[in-house]
Amino acid sequence: MSFLRANTADEAVQLLAEGARPIAGGTDLVVGARQGKAPLPQNLVAIDRIAELGVIEATESHIRIGSGVTHAQLMVDPLIVDRLTGVADAAALVGSPATRNVGTVGGNIMNGSPAMDTGAPLMALGAVAELRSIEGTREVALTDLWCGPGRTTARPDELCTALLIPSPRDQIGSAYVRLEYRRAMEIAVVGAAACMALDAGVIVSIRLALTAVAPTIQEVTGLDVLIGERADDKSFAAIAELARDQAQPISDVRASDHYRRHTVGVMAQRAGHAAASRANGDLITVPVNRALGIGAAS
Amino acid sequence: MNHTNVTLRVNEVDYPISISTERNLSGVLRETIGLTGTKEGCDDCECGACMVLLDGQPINSCSYLAVQAEGCAITTVEGLADGDELHALQRNILEAGGVQCGFCTPGMLMSARALLDRTPDPTDEEIRIGLSGNLCRCTGYARIIDAVRTTAVELSN
Amino acid sequence: MQTFVRADGPDKVTGSGRYVADLSLTGMLHAKFLYAGLAHGRIQNLNVEPARNLPGVLSVLTAADVPDIRYSPVIPDRTLFAKDVVRFEGEILAAVAATTPAIAAAAIELIEVDIDPLPVVNDIEAALKGDCLLVHPDWEGYDVSGDTVRDGNVASFSSIEKGDVEAGMRQADVTVTSRYVADASHAAPIEPRGIVAQWEGEKVTIWTSSQVPYDARAGVCETLGLPSNRVRIIVPHLGGGFGGKCGFHFEAHIAALAKATKRPVKLVFSREEEFLAPDRRREGMVVEITTGLTNDGDILARQAWVGIDNGAYVADAAFFPQLAAMHVGGPYKVPAIKIDAQLIYTNHQPSGSVRAPTAPQACWALESHTDELAAAVDMDPINFRLRNVVRTGDEGIAGQIYEEIGLDRCLQLATDSIGSPTLADDEAIGVAVGWWPSFAAPAGAYAKMQDDGSVQIITGAQECGTGAVMTLRDIAADELGIDVTDIQLVYQDTAAAPTGPGATGSQTLLNHGRAVESASRQIADQLRELAADELEAAASDIVLGDGKAFVTGSPAMSVPIADLAATAAGGDLLLSSASAPMPDWPTVSAQCVGDQEMAAWLAPQFSCHAVRVRLDADTGVARVVEVHTAHDSGTILNPVGALGQVEGGVMMGIGQALSEGTYYDENGRQTNPALLEYKLQTMADAPPITTQFVEINTPNAGPRGSKGLAEAPNVATAAAISNALAKLVGGPLRQLPMTPERVWEAATEIRGRR
Numbered sequence A: 001m002s003f004l005r006a007n008t009a010d011e012a013v014q015l016l017a018e019g020a021r022p023i024a025g026g027t028d029l030v031v032g033a034r035q036g037k038a039p040l041p042q043n044l045v046a047i048d049r050i051a052e053l054g055v056i057e058a059t060e061s062h063i064r065i066g067s068g069v070t071h072a073q074l075m076v077d078p079l080i081v082d083r084l085t086g087v088a089d090a091a092a093l094v095g096s097p098a099t100r101n102v103g104t105v106g107g108n109i110m111n112g113s114p115a116m117d118t119g120a121p122l123m124a125l126g127a128v129a130e131l132r133s134i135e136g137t138r139e140v141a142l143t144d145l146w147c148g149p150g151r152t153t154a155r156p157d158e159l160c161t162a163l164l165i166p167s168p169r170d171q172i173g174s175a176y177v178r179l180e181y182r183r184a185m186e187i188a189v190v191g192a193a194a195c196m197a198l199d200a201g202v203i204v205s206i207r208l209a210l211t212a213v214a215p216t217i218q219e220v221t222g223l224d225v226l227i228g229e230r231a232d233d234k235s236f237a238a239i240a241e242l243a244r245d246q247a248q249p250i251s252d253v254r255a256s257d258h259y260r261r262h263t264v265g266v267m268a269q270r271a272g273h274a275a276a277s278r279a280n281g282d283l284i285t286v287p288v289n290r291a292l293g294i295g296a297a298s
Numbered sequence B: 001m002n003h004t005n006v007t008l009r010v011n012e013v014d015y016p017i018s019i020s021t022e023r024n025l026s027g028v029l030r031e032t033i034g035l036t037g038t039k040e041g042c043d044d045c046e047c048g049a050c051m052v053l054l055d056g057q058p059i060n061s062c063s064y065l066a067v068q069a070e071g072c073a074i075t076t077v078e079g080l081a082d083g084d085e086l087h088a089l090q091r092n093i094l095e096a097g098g099v100q101c102g103f104c105t106p107g108m109l110m111s112a113r114a115l116l117d118r119t120p121d122p123t124d125e126e127i128r129i130g131l132s133g134n135l136c137r138c139t140g141y142a143r144i145i146d147a148v149r150t151t152a153v154e155l156s157n
Numbered sequence C: 001m002q003t004f005v006r007a008d009g010p011d012k013v014t015g016s017g018r019y020v021a022d023l024s025l026t027g028m029l030h031a032k033f034l035y036a037g038l039a040h041g042r043i044q045n046l047n048v049e050p051a052r053n054l055p056g057v058l059s060v061l062t063a064a065d066v067p068d069i070r071y072s073p074v075i076p077d078r079t080l081f082a083k084d085v086v087r088f089e090g091e092i093l094a095a096v097a098a099t100t101p102a103i104a105a106a107a108i109e110l111i112e113v114d115i116d117p118l119p120v121v122n123d124i125e126a127a128l129k130g131d132c133l134l135v136h137p138d139w140e141g142y143d144v145s146g147d148t149v150r151d152g153n154v155a156s157f158s159s160i161e162k163g164d165v166e167a168g169m170r171q172a173d174v175t176v177t178s179r180y181v182a183d184a185s186h187a188a189p190i191e192p193r194g195i196v197a198q199w200e201g202e203k204v205t206i207w208t209s210s211q212v213p214y215d216a217r218a219g220v221c222e223t224l225g226l227p228s229n230r231v232r233i234i235v236p237h238l239g240g241g242f243g244g245k246c247g248f249h250f251e252a253h254i255a256a257l258a259k260a261t262k263r264p265v266k267l268v269f270s271r272e273e274e275f276l277a278p279d280r281r282r283e284g285m286v287v288e289i290t291t292g293l294t295n296d297g298d299i300l301a302r303q304a305w306v307g308i309d310n311g312a313y314v315a316d317a318a319f320f321p322q323l324a325a326m327h328v329g330g331p332y333k334v335p336a337i338k339i340d341a342q343l344i345y346t347n348h349q350p351s352g353s354v355r356a357p358t359a360p361q362a363c364w365a366l367e368s369h370t371d372e373l374a375a376a377v378d379m380d381p382i383n384f385r386l387r388n389v390v391r392t393g394d395e396g397i398a399g400q401i402y403e404e405i406g407l408d409r410c411l412q413l414a415t416d417s418i419g420s421p422t423l424a425d426d427e428a429i430g431v432a433v434g435w436w437p438s439f440a441a442p443a444g445a446y447a448k449m450q451d452d453g454s455v456q457i458i459t460g461a462q463e464c465g466t467g468a469v470m471t472l473r474d475i476a477a478d479e480l481g482i483d484v485t486d487i488q489l490v491y492q493d494t495a496a497a498p499t500g501p502g503a504t505g506s507q508t509l510l511n512h513g514r515a516v517e518s519a520s521r522q523i524a525d526q527l528r529e530l531a532a533d534e535l536e537a538a539a540s541d542i543v544l545g546d547g548k549a550f551v552t553g554s555p556a557m558s559v560p561i562a563d564l565a566a567t568a569a570g571g572d573l574l575l576s577s578a579s580a581p582m583p584d585w586p587t588v589s590a591q592c593v594g595d596q597e598m599a600a601w602l603a604p605q606f607s608c609h610a611v612r613v614r615l616d617a618d619t620g621v622a623r624v625v626e627v628h629t630a631h632d633s634g635t636i637l638n639p640v641g642a643l644g645q646v647e648g649g650v651m652m653g654i655g656q657a658l659s660e661g662t663y664y665d666e667n668g669r670q671t672n673p674a675l676l677e678y679k680l681q682t683m684a685d686a687p688p689i690t691t692q693f694v695e696i697n698t699p700n701a702g703p704r705g706s707k708g709l710a711e712a713p714n715v716a717t718a719a720a721i722s723n724a725l726a727k728l729v730g731g732p733l734r735q736l737p738m739t740p741e742r743v744w745e746a747a748t749e750i751r752g753r754r
């Protein structure tokens, strides 16, 4: 087994082309190996100290989150908390402070777990993954990135360098909530992210994505019917209905499929409510779970 | 097995060692370097007993590759006291009754230290969240929270 | 309050304290076990040759390599290694010792094993059916001791019977029948167990993370056929136990490997092994209970059946039925009662004493039922309890007359403390009472004062974290009139100290404390004699204090104790040994079939817990917002330590109530043997807890009127939470733990019925 450290994305991409696999925080990779899920790759390239991957920046059209940004960074970064609040909600819930210190958004996304927390808000906000190999760079929408539990459409030699999110306009709010049985050290039982733009209380645009109710993070479709409606309890109930209808949950040790189906509706409704409040300019501190006392929080 | 030579800097001492790539940091600290203050209560990031600081930030050393820690300042519980002088956290956790079996204690102290470095005047909620990755089965946590609060006040004076 | 910095504290906060996993010896090998991996099956083939041939492997042992001995207290039903049949997934088939843990693990993989699956006895009610396969077809051949009643899959049966239950039920204005089902759970100490064994000639030294060094020694001696004086058990610091490290576990396997390889051998469990392999799981339980009462709220009669999931082997659980029967009966005045309790074999991990065995589940069932009783006669649950709980001089369910007790005070204090806060719509208060016996057992201690006046106390007590052993120093200091820092404890070494029960059954102070008190008192008496000579006074007038011996009433006439010690060093050495005198055991009048001596409770401890709970009704997620407790554990000797026991016990109780359940798949295998899926409460979940002690100088108890306190706080928490939740969902919760999904389902079902 070999272990190399890349100092630049170019170096990393070169090593990937030679067959190495990236390790960022290792909170999925090393933990998975210790649990016997998958052995560590033969050749590892550490990407956690590549400065250019650790940057969050706003361009005219986009907010660019470097793949090496940690959850601890995301949850407090002013740009994220202000403009992509749902992503901050999600990052603030990941594991424990230690997990958040080393776990990265790139690792979260590329690991492809259907229970990942940043996936749903990023999807609801229309994020695109920037993938780079020695052949060049391409952009893949998150809706096209995941193809099954732990599987992505990225090639093994591709490095995710960043997530690009179209700059949200004003009067847009996003939120992520998840069901958790205790207030820390949890994996989402189910979760939902909503992103909503309002004009004088009327829904102008809305996107919703769900966690842990399908083989991948799942976007809810058919929300167009709500455009032009008021962002009120009736609309939130409709969001819950759509989420429940489209979820394809399984039963496992954490929850039964019917409980997941029910609660993903509750989470969707609450995410919708919180996103609308934020679009209205109300302050709900990050993460919504702890601010509003949802699930295990209070 | 492939061994690499690395130098790990632990509690301000450099340790040149030869280890295989897949070894976890807690194992290397305990078995290769001989600092057994860092504990292992689980196999995979579930308990926090193995918490150490990497450049001041807490990490679960049981699930962190030792080779990946090269070039960072690693702090373990053995590095907390100043010679024979206990760190205020160590003293206060004892006086508050926040130590029972003591198995979670090293990890707890490391998380607390990182929290206070980052947030010198934490609210109770910040303490609860800051130390939420450290399970304690003995104390019910109340006395540990007291100790962190007392230390914050003491250090800020 | 006085601060109490424990003597082992500095070691623990600096990382210099050694736990078993921290030890290593030159030439040490590493052990791994091969487990059955399935819950029930017949071994067709077990070929360890390929493992033996792996370079780096020095020994592979199976049943063929150790004495063919069945062991366990009371019901010897198991062997060190599985023979012919495996009865639970964590049963050991083979043990490997190799130069590294990785080679040992690789060797395990090489062992060829072929097990024909047998039908799995996966639940206790199925186990009781006439046509059910027997987990132990040869049960009648086991050499059982005591008054143990067995039949088929019923490993042990006990009953408590008093008065005319049928008549009581006929007289009753109201009868209420309930059924409650509790899942198994785990002790889950944060330290996974470790063992190191090393032979020197014919003697073996075993360092082990045991709560009960003398039981561990007895197990090694029994299974390997060794006399006690050739087995030395040393426990370094112990990283918690909660009963999970009681009994005898794997010490003999490691000793046998060390013997075979002539090398020290070390075993350290993974967290998964810690969940699957030990015979110390908190037992699953079914309780069916009927109570008859008057419209005024007086209990007239109670009848119940308790089924306990024993798992595959009895370990120390033979007394569980009677103990559970007492808890289902409860600390109430019940004139007529009949409780039948069965310990039932299944193909699950064996059950064994985990912090207050049987009590949290049984109390949860009884106290939930008690709220149902109060509702049935339209009474406030607190008033209902005040009316029915036992008080000083009352007769308990088994006919014991209680000497001075403080349950009614506990009830008053805890409920006053929580008061009547304004509750939000999603909040409710729940209250429950609990009780727990003190267990007296033989224990010894040595004491010696050296020529400089410093003291060593040598005790068989075992510190598992509670601090109880640390408190022994205070007792000695008090007797000897010297500073506590002048006393060193020697403990956790069976070669040094006389025997004792160890850290089990909240017994440290009660038993080891009495022995230390008595041994110290003997030296104090010697000191008084010496001082009497020196000061020309009567020995009975000499008082020891502040490091001096002085004449009562004339403190100026004194001599330093260190001087007396120096004098003694020239002649009659200051040495003593003592056994804890056995207290008088209370008597009972109830009829007890299958008596396991659990119906008469020495110095019973009482408690009341009151909780405020918030429920997210849409998801069933509950959070405990505040907890108020009151405990009668007699005199409190170490307040900080005592509070720590209550707070830790409450948190464990919250876990048991809401998030800690061990689940089994249809093949009898645990589905959540990991801390991310078996959820202990985190610091983020911890509510504020208040504690008040009802300090009664309890007659016939431990030193200075103390009783035990390590288990009692674990008894009533889940029950109190259950009663709060029942108010919020509109009816009782019938399954423990009360997970969000179960709470939501119960609420949905109750709503549907309306």
Ligand SMILES: Cc1cc2nc3c(=O)[nH]c(=O)nc-3n(C[C@H](O)[C@H](O)[C@H](O)COP(=O)(O)OP(=O)(O)OC[C@H]3O[C@@H](n4cnc5c(N)ncnc54)[C@H](O)[C@@H]3O)c2cc1C
Residues within 6 Å of the ligand: A021, A022, A023, A024, A025, A026, A027, A028, A029, A030, A031, A047, A067, A068, A093, A094, A095, A096, A099, A102, A103, A104, A105, A106, A107, A108, A109, A110, A111, A115, A116, A117, A118, A158, A159, A160, A161, A185, A186, A187, A188, B044, B045, B046
């Ligand atoms: C105790 C615990 C709790 C957790 N709780 C949560 C939780 O609440 N929510 C949650 O979402 N997750 C949780 N996780 C999972 C994990 O922490 C996150 O998924 C984290 O974001 C992973 O990031 P990482 O940098 O550690 O990834 P790594 O483990 O380093 O990598 C994960 C995978 O992604 C690949 N990879 C990493 N970076 C890149 C890149 N830039 N380009 C291409 N491929 C890449 C790696 O090769 C690997 O296959 C938890 C983990 C633990 C141990």
Ligand code: FES
Residues within 6 Å of the ligand: B039, B040, B041, B042, B043, B044, B045, B046, B047, B048, B049, B050, B051, B060, B061, B062, B063
């Ligand atoms: S040992 Fe690392 S988290 Fe448990």
Ligand code: FES
Residues within 6 Å of the ligand: B098, B099, B100, B101, B102, B103, B104, B105, B135, B136, B137, B138, B139, C190, C239, C240, C465
């Ligand atoms: S003191 Fe024992 S686990 Fe915390």
